[in-house]
Amino acid sequence: MQEIPATKFVKNFGQYKEQVQREAIAITSHGRTSGYFVSEHDYNEYLLLKAQSRHSYHISELPEQTVSAIATAQMDSAHDHLNALMD
Template structure:
């Protein structure tokens, strides 16, 4: 991953706009990373991952989510771990 100072990033934006298609760019200010410049594809992927990991307060859960929770069962691997913990 390339790291670039914010002033340089602004001056050479066109260069970094092309480069971001190959790798992410960390943008710094006074030596600290303040953000990342990523391709549109990577940005969309990040948005999808964040949306899939949304946390809900129990009061916000839709009825179908409650049904999924009620129907959920531990995997065989989780049951085996439970048996190990019981010993």
Template structure:
């Protein structure tokens, strides 16, 4: 990834960073701290899908059928 880009530079030269982001993510900073990352649409969609797959849930949300399936699929202890 390239160096961090100040937000003022990012806004003045958005077109340049729009092209750069096709190759790598761009870190944007405000007053020396990273405010966020500018990424290509396909990278964002990949991240979104990854995050969605990692969804956690409470066991109380499981249906009785799913609980039975989990219990019946347990590997016996050795």
């Protein structure tokens, strides 16, 4: 991934607009990365991956209906043999 200072990026945006179709570009300011310039395709792929990622929640963040459903859930009797393993 190429790193470009922000001032150079602004001055040569047209050049980087084409280059970003091949690879993402890190934009730096005072020697530190401040952001990334990515193609529309890469950004859409990122959004898709982000939407598909798993989320974990603290019990206090769950709706009462979900907490109740978890508390009253029963395992299918086809898996009763697994309960014997816990004894």
